[in-house]
Amino acid sequence: MRILPNGDRALLVEFASLDLVLGAHAAWSAAPAPGIVELVPAARTVLVRIDPVVTGLAAIEHWLAEHPASPLALADGDVVSVPVTYDGDDVAAVADAWGCSIDAVIERHLATEWLCGFIGFAPGFGYLVPAPGQSALPQVPRRETSRPRVPAGSVALAAGYCGVYPRESPGGWQLIGRTSLELWRDDTEQPALITPGTRVRFERVPA
Amino acid sequence: MSHAVVDVVDPGALTLVQDLGRPALSSLGVSGSGAFDRAAHRLAQRLVGNDEGAAGLEVLLGGLRLRVAAGTWIALTGAWVDARLDSASASVAVPPHSAVLVDADAELVLGPVTHGARCTVALRGGIDAPLTLGSRSRDTLAALGPAPLAAGDVLPLGPEPASPVPVADLVPVDPPPRGLVELEVRPGPRADWFTSDALDLLVTAEWKASARSDRTGVRLELGSAVDGGSGGLARVPAREGAELESEGMLRGSIQVSPDGAPTVLGPDHPVTGGYPVIAVVVDASLDRLAQLLPGQPVRLRRATGRA
Numbered sequence: 174m175r176i177l178p179n180g181d182r183a184l185l186v187e188f189a190s191l192d193l194v195l196g197a198h199a200a201w202s203a204a205p206a207p208g209i210v211e212l213v214p215a216a217r218t219v220l221v222r223i224d225p226v227v228t229g230l231a232a233i234e235h236w237l238a239e240h241p242a243s244p245l246a247l248a249d250g251d252v253v254s255v256p257v258t259y260d261g262d263d264v265a266a267v268a269d270a271w272g273c274s275i276d277a278v279i280e281r282h283l284a285t286e287w288l289c290g291f292i293g294f295a296p297g298f299g300y301l302v303p304a305p306g307q308s309a310l311p312q313v314p315r316r317e318t319s320r321p322r323v324p325a326g327s328v329a330l331a332a333g334y335c336g337v338y339p340r341e342s343p344g345g346w347q348l349i350g351r352t353s354l355e356l357w358r359d360d361t362e363q364p365a366l367i368t369p370g371t372r373v374r375f376e377r378v379p380a
Numbered sequence: 381m382s383h384a385v386v387d388v389v390d391p392g393a394l395t396l397v398q399d400l401g402r403p404a405l406s407s408l409g410v411s412g413s414g415a416f417d418r419a420a421h422r423l424a425q426r427l428v429g430n431d432e433g434a435a436g437l438e439v440l441l442g443g444l445r446l447r448v449a450a451g452t453w454i455a456l457t458g459a460w461v462d463a464r465l466d467s468a469s470a471s472v473a474v475p476p477h478s479a480v481l482v483d484a485d486a487e488l489v490l491g492p493v494t495h496g497a498r499c500t501v502a503l504r505g506g507i508d509a510p511l512t513l514g515s516r517s518r519d520t521l522a523a524l525g526p527a528p529l530a531a532g533d534v535l536p537l538g539p540e541p542a543s544p545v546p547v548a549d550l551v552p553v554d555p556p557p558r559g560l561v562e563l564e565v566r567p568g569p570r571a572d573w574f575t576s577d578a579l580d581l582l583v584t585a586e587w588k589a590s591a592r593s594d595r596t597g598v599r600l601e602l603g604s605a606v607d608g609g610s611g612g613l614a615r616v617p618a619r620e621g622a623e624l625e626s627e628g629m630l631r632g633s634i635q636v637s638p639d640g641a642p643t644v645l646g647p648d649h650p651v652t653g654g655y656p657v658i659a660v661v662v663d664a665s666l667d668r669l670a671q672l673l674p675g676q677p678v679r680l681r682r683a684t685g686r687a
Contacts (some may be wrong), residue, residue, distance in 0.1 A: 176568045177568060177569035178568070179568060179660055180565075180566045180568065180630060180632060180659075180660025180661070181570050181662040181663055182630070183564050183630055185569040185627065187569075198407070203409075203456065211403070213407050213628030213651065214407060215625065216626055217625050217627070220406075220627065220628025220630070225663070291626075291652070293626050293650070293652035294407035294650070295520050296410045296524065300626075328499070340523075347635065359512050364513060365408045368408065369407060
């Protein structure tokens with residue numbers, strides 16, 4: 174764990190792996206030091222934002238050093254089941270990239286248990302990685318040109334991650350399928366169905 | 381209890397509903413958003429007796445025209461505009477930083493900005509748009525909150541607040557500067573990705589606010605004579621071409637894109653980003669970003685003392 178400066182109201186804490194990020198985010202969110210207003214997990218870091226009226230960066234740095242993270246215990250996360258119809262426009266391109274059949278792409282995607290590492294890009298857009306103990310899937314690059322409109326519910330792959338577009342938005346990931354599950358409801362207290370630490374299993378439904 | 385409505389005659393270039401935003405939802409991918417010039421927002425709301433968290437209008441470059449059929453109090457802060465109240469019988473100038481009664485038959489007309497870029501309009505009762513995740517702010521990047529104003533829109537106002545319109549003839553506030561704007565910065569998490577020349581250039585160059593700036597971020601470009609032929613903020617050799625895994629961003633984070641140009645992130649910034657952050661604009665300087673016009677000179681200054 175390495176604590177980096179980040180202006181006058183935040184620190185950036187860097188970790189060696191995503192499961193340490195998730196462990197730190199879960200532990201620190203459950204019992205934050207007074208004055209921490211926000212914790213933002215990402216691939217290798219947790220951003221710690223403070224209210225400078227309540228606390229100071231030196232005090233928080235000290236508190237963080239006294240609260241080292243351990244990897245997230247997997248059983249802690251909620252499990253969300255996502256029904257998918259595998260008819261995405263790029264599923265054949267992914268099969269080409271992996272050198273296998275479309276059915277084999279679907280099988281590997283279904284056989285993997287996923288874990289939401291962090292949310293970025295758009296509200297509720299979780300970056301899913303194979304859960305600890307699961308083998309990584311071969312990487313697929315982002316599309317060369319981004320689509321101006323990707324429909325809500327599109328299930329996609331890129332750069333070692335899987336994601337489900339929670340709302341219609343532009344997007345450059347490879348689309349392999351779609352779900353009817355509502356992942357984002359901004360009229361509720363808990364707008365995102367998938368949050369950092371959520372485990373995700375995909376289930377196949379016919380077209 | 382009056383529940384007046386606002387009739388939008390002309391929204392100007394871009395008018396957005398803003399309050400103080402969504403402060404702590406970044407881990408769900410939702411940025412802070414809210415008024416770009418927070419001090420201007422708070423002052424405008426106080427001038428008409430509203431709670432500071434009431435929603436007002438953020439008007440880019442002026443040009444807004446509206447009517448309030450029931451009449452109400454309004455106040456203008458932030459950028460200075462040539463504003464007037466037009467009615468059949470008269471055309472009266474509206475001073476900045478002052479509560480002004482808009483009569484039922486009058487039209488509030490905001491001319492072009494004369495100082496600064498974003499004018500805040502507060503109306504007594506506040507704009508009563510629906511709440512999205514606890515805020516009425518429009519997040520332009522995530523497309524959350526009320527759509528930008530369009531001609532013909534009818535916006536409801538909230539109920540008359542408990543507190544009266546305060547008795548203050550005029551709050552003396554300087555207009556946003558037309559010339560050089562100084563912003564204080566502190567080191568960012570990836571300052572060590574950049575050469576010592578780049579770190580010096582950041583705080584010695586005269587930058588110019590780019591026309592490619594909005595609520596997502598204000599891009600800075602080098603003024604002509606200063607850069608000494610350099611291509612912007614250069615990375616140390618070990619980091620040239622390196623990819624950074626996405627990490628959390630702040631309002632004020634100065635991201636440096638591969639071409640060496642810095643962008644200071646604004647209220648609607650992406651929650652995470654993959655460009656290294658060389659420095660961060662301190663909280664006390666953030667509101668000044670809202671008032672920068674394209675081409676305006678900007679100097680970044682290293683903050684001193686403890687954060």
